[in-house]
Amino acid sequence: MTGSDEAVLALRLAAPLQSWGGEGRFNRRDTRPQPTKSGVTGLLAAAAGRAREQDITDLLAMRLAVRADQPGTLLRDYHTVSDYRDVPLLSTKVNAKGQQQPAGKSTHVTERFYLQDAVFVAAITGPLETIDMLAQALKNPAFPLALGRRSCPPSGRLLLDTYRGMTVDQVLDTIPWQAAEHTKLRRLRQDGMSATATVSLPITVEDPAGTDQLTDVPSSFSLRARVFAARRVRHGWANPPAQWPRTGDADAPGSGTAAIHDPFALLDR
């Protein structure tokens, strides 16, 4: 339950590529299937202008809930790392004088995973002043914003709204389905064109009484002292308004049944 001085900040996290890192390290950087607390806190801290070594305990004290409007699919990016000046890479070890030694090879091969074509709604619950400050900061960010990795800037609308006097579950039931038209059309066809007013979407809510655990709470964003703690979550469902797109308007003039069986659906590129 949100207290009387709490509010919920709703964000729409959508981009062609986004990546919310989990346990991946070194040469294999994976992504979790949903935005992580570390990633979203980083986004908010960047908007608010917090430098890497600065304190983020007030941001971490807020609670994150995520709704998967469009889950997306996994993309593997083959990513090589080299020094553009064609010199060998430096090892992370330092000698007694504090200098890095050459690693002995010129190219690292890494693979990085992304979620492609995904849309999530993140609802962050916290004190009213912090939420208002963050809503303002997101419109005027100090650092450029990114969804997990710097090469993934958000596209479309990022800040949805702030809500007062509602629980986070109510907020997730209120915000309409943010998925793209092609996803909604596919769902419509799967459901046999019988559109209900609401749609069921999976949610993951941070809850001390939750039954599952996610290890994605960072201690700080300092490059050296990064430790992740766990938070308890519960999984559930939200039933927001679907806002189905209108089908068959432009394609088949005057044919209401054309929408049910569309032979060109497979060619719909």
Next chain:
Amino acid sequence: MPKRLYVDVHVLQTVPPSNINRDDNGTPKHALYGGVRRSRVSSQAWKRATRLAFTDSVAKQDLATRTKRISALLAKTLADKTGLDEQQAARLSTALLAPLGIKSGKKADDTAYLLFFGRKQLDAIAALVARQATDLAALSDAELKKHCDRLPIIDTLNTGHPVDVALFGRMVADIKGLNVDAAVQVAHALSTHGVETEFDYYTAVDDENVEDSGAGMIGTIEFNSATLYRYATVSVHQLSENLADSEATADAVRTFIDTFVRCMPGGYGNSFAPRTLPHLVLVALREDQPVNLVSAYEKAVRGGASGIADESAARLAAEFKGVIETWGTAPAAHFATYYPGEGDEAKTLVDAFGRPVTLPQLLDGTHKKVAAWLAIGANA
């Protein structure tokens, strides 16, 4: 006073059948967007191409000029932080930097890349000598020189970074003072339309081999062609922090846009000769936030009668206007380079972007606006 300035660079560029960026299977990279498979050039590939071209374009300077510039900045920081007057600070700064010139072992007229210190590094250097500053200022020249030779500060002074590091950043986990936050954000380039990979079956024949008929080697390479939407944003306030020098900042922004727009990753360059120039470049200077316009292409462009390039430009114009009208925040300035066409399509572009200017004019205009913004920051 606006505290932040983002320079958004949007580029529409058509690449012919080619494979400029591939994965470990030789397949051109791809991504799914709006339910449609798109051609993709990874952000790291285009960043590398930009960085190589950028480093070639940046002017080199001789050692004497290098140390003079750093010396002036360090003197100002010392004067601010340690309470010395300008003359004393200048003298101390010159003495601190003198061993740099000798230790590098280069002759004074050797040219090399200009090194910069960001605000953070200058403050750190000043903090190191803060306590001894008044004592050092009281020493005679000879004693000061001897003292500075022995200071552990020399290693810190050797950590200056060239301009491309100020733009693209440097992350070193273990060593303090070497980290530089990047000022540039480059997104993955995506095609505005659906793209499928095509295959080129080739044979290699040894014409000298008259006994055996048949090819010496056969194989397949994959390729595709695409009209790519490319996006990058430069946060000028961050770059100004990294360089601590307004003139260098404005120059770096100009050179970055110039090289980003013109360069291309080199994959399969000889086989396909894919180097093209963009058909539309839009630079928007925003004081609120960077805005990525890739959502214009979430519904893939179909082409048809007007072709993909023209329709992509029209979509970008519509999205650019749409963002301004819906969210009520317009860029402080924008410049666009594109081929002026005729008819209605040209009208939509002019309506959204203004009349097209040449690329040198776009660069000059951006440079002037950035320099003006930096000047306000310096005086306020």
